[in-house]
Amino acid sequence: MKNLFDLRGERILITGAGGAIGGATARVCAALGAELFIADLKAPTELAGELKARAAALDNTKRKDVNALVEDIGPIDALIDTSGYYVKGDWLDGGDEWEQLFERTMAINVKGPINLVRAVLPAMMKRGSGRIVLTSSMAARNAGSTLAVEPAYAASKGGLSALVRYFARQAAASGVVVNGVAPGPILTPLLVSANQPFTVDQYPMKRLGQPDEIGWPAAFLASRGASFTTGAVLDVNGGMCFS
Template sequence: MSDQAQPATGTMTQAFRLDGQRILITGAAGGIGAAIARACFEQGADVLLTDRSSCEALATELGRDGRSAPWLEADIGHADTPARLAEWAGDIDALVLAAGIYRPIDWDHDDWEQQASLAYDINLKAPMRMARTFAPRMAARGKGRMVLIGSVAALTGGTFPGVGPHYAVSKGGLHTLVRYLAARYTAAGLLINGVAPGTIDTPMLKDIDLETAVAKQPLKRAARPDEVAWPVAFLCSPAASFISGAILDINGGNYSRP
């Protein structure tokens, strides 16, 4: 049995710590990805940041206490990016696939074909490529964690106007990918899970009327990015040593599964 698949030991506080863990986070320049990086870093992890935009600001912020947060600018949509990231990062203990794209258009929009292709490439095909590169390497070490960022839209088909079927389908496919990977790699000690956020207040939703979008939701507000980040950090921690193949709902009670 791998080290990370062993039951958590020690105090509850220790079970949630990430000391000594090397965690690669995609989409880390802002939004949920940056919040995940901060949460994991605070829990003691060495974080490796990557995004198609510069992560310099976040790396500088995290490096204020003397620890470093290396970063690499890379477009997750390029087919050669996973191999490039694997060479740069080396052995990692956890991979968080937070990079994603959302454009508030439905399928009657003139630009739908292009936006649909982009959603499939970034939200589904890119994580699949990353998993295809990293999962065998992590499994060969007999330990590891992988967390994929899905969406409540995969379950509901969309929670407010503008969530086209391409976005919902891309995230639904990502949830299926979690289950596929867990079925294939859990026995090797690689625990793979996902989270399904609801409405999160990030720049990705800058074109959405959030007040209207959340008016009918139980908590009447959007979540902060850190409210997604802490559950992700938990899934990377020893406290989650018996969880694999799960999709954790983070939607403020907006949707409950049957």
């Protein structure tokens, strides 16, 4: 039987690859044999050297740049978007500062993925195959469990989870699948920037997740093994789904 998790011969674009989860996901996909294109605000050239990937600078909020990169790369089998933005503000009394924070959060976490999907989905649908993986958050469902998460972030990830299902419906008849991963607390700079006191004792596994523990499930969703999985937002949270 053919191993459908094997990514040899698969051309995969990973955005947000300069970040912790994106970088770990790129390493997992490289270990599984994928031909990788990795992008972030600043081109992740060092990682590209390590993984023999092609690196590019990309701001996902700039639709023209997203289109240009996708055109330059050519046909891809999968997109994994791991880019994301979290800044905490004062939504009750924050004034203009919070308005800007809200706009920026939505631009990166919601409009950015829309730009990426608009750029890659039509060609995938035409070819009748492709996989798209977007990165939501458990904050989409439960406002971040034990951490009091920024409401703009919770709203943006709620929107992203809704979009996963929307894109999945649009694409299903063509054979393209669209899914999401919803990480719980993963030890990354983004979590540390949330700047909230917590102890791991409050988590069911008594530890935070590691970035590659998101990378492996994301790689599955980007593989041919996910051919009948679509519209799913996979909880990867060490058992925190009900907290």
